[in-house]
Amino acid sequence: MAPLLEGILLGLTLAILLGPAFFALLQTAMHRGFRSAAILAMGVFLSDISMVYLSTIGAERVLENKGMHLYFGIIGGFVLIGTGIYTFTRKVVAARESELPELKVPGPLTFLLKGFFLNITNPFLWIFWMSVVISVSSNYGINTPDMYVFFLGLLGTVILTDLLKCYGAHLISGLLKPRVLTTVNRVVGVFLVLFGILLIARIGMGY
Numbered sequence: 001m002a003p004l005l006e007g008i009l010l011g012l013t014l015a016i017l018l019g020p021a022f023f024a025l026l027q028t029a030m031h032r033g034f035r036s037a038a039i040l041a042m043g044v045f046l047s048d049i050s051m052v053y054l055s056t057i058g059a060e061r062v063l064e065n066k067g068m069h070l071y072f073g074i075i076g077g078f079v080l081i082g083t084g085i086y087t088f089t090r091k092v093v094a095a096r097e098s099e100l101p102e103l104k105v106p107g108p109l110t111f112l113l114k115g116f117f118l119n120i121t122n123p124f125l126w127i128f129w130m131s132v133v134i135s136v137s138s139n140y141g142i143n144t145p146d147m148y149v150f151f152l153g154l155l156g157t158v159i160l161t162d163l164l165k166c167y168g169a170h171l172i173s174g175l176l177k178p179r180v181l182t183t184v185n186r187v188v189g190v191f192l193v194l195f196g197i198l199l200i201a202r203i204g205m206g207y
Contacts (some may be wrong), residue, residue: 003140003150010132011157013191015165017087021119025162028111029169036111037166043115045159051126052151055133056143079131080196083124088189090182135199 021044029037119125140146 003146004153007150007153007155008157010195011154012161013195014154014158015161016187021115022165024115024118025165026169029166032111034166036108037169038163039108039111040115041159041162041166043112043117044119044162045115045155046112047116047120048125048129048155048158050120051129052133052155055126055130056137058130058133074200075131075134077135077196077198077200079127080135080199081193082196083128084189084192084194084196086189087192088186090185139199 025037025041025044028040136147136150140150
């Protein structure tokens with residue numbers, strides 16, 4: 001499968017992963033409008049880029065020893081599988097607006113920083129991005145064109161779908177019930193498990 005297509009598919013899976021940033025985007029769009037939610041989404045996007053970049057630096061050091069490719073690639077795949085199982089079994093309760101971190105001064109910079117720090121302070125995302133970077137690096141090589149194309153497809157898909165979520169928040173707000181969100185989590189969990197299995201299989205076939 002082409003790196004760009006693989007990145008887009010994983011990006012589509014992450015686009016419906018439910019977490020603090022997901023609810024922040026929807027609630028900001030419903031209460032503050034599309035423009036504010038779009039700025040919040042850009043903050044989330046910048047934090048994703050930062051985590052991928054820092055994870056790449058760490059992965060480059062880890063993968064300098066080629067004998068570690070298989071070991072860490074498999075670990076990364078199992079992290080994705082574990083994340084998928086956790087997501088599948090987790091019940092969702094929508095957060096209230098008052099529970100989301102707020103900065104005192106409203107404005108574009110406020111929403112940008114809110115999105116950035118809401119995302120980058122989530123320890124799960126650090127583990128997740130590091131696992132993805134190491135697994136993808138094991139498949140395509142560190143700092144290769146294929147690796148960059150993969151993350152271009154992944155991150156590009158994430159920001160585009162985040163903007164679409166902001167735009168459509170008013171239309172789907174009535175459907176965001178815990179039962180619906182739990183069903184979405186189960187679908188996402190299955191896809192994450194499949195991606196983890198795919199990564200492990202591809203790494204195994206390369207050795």
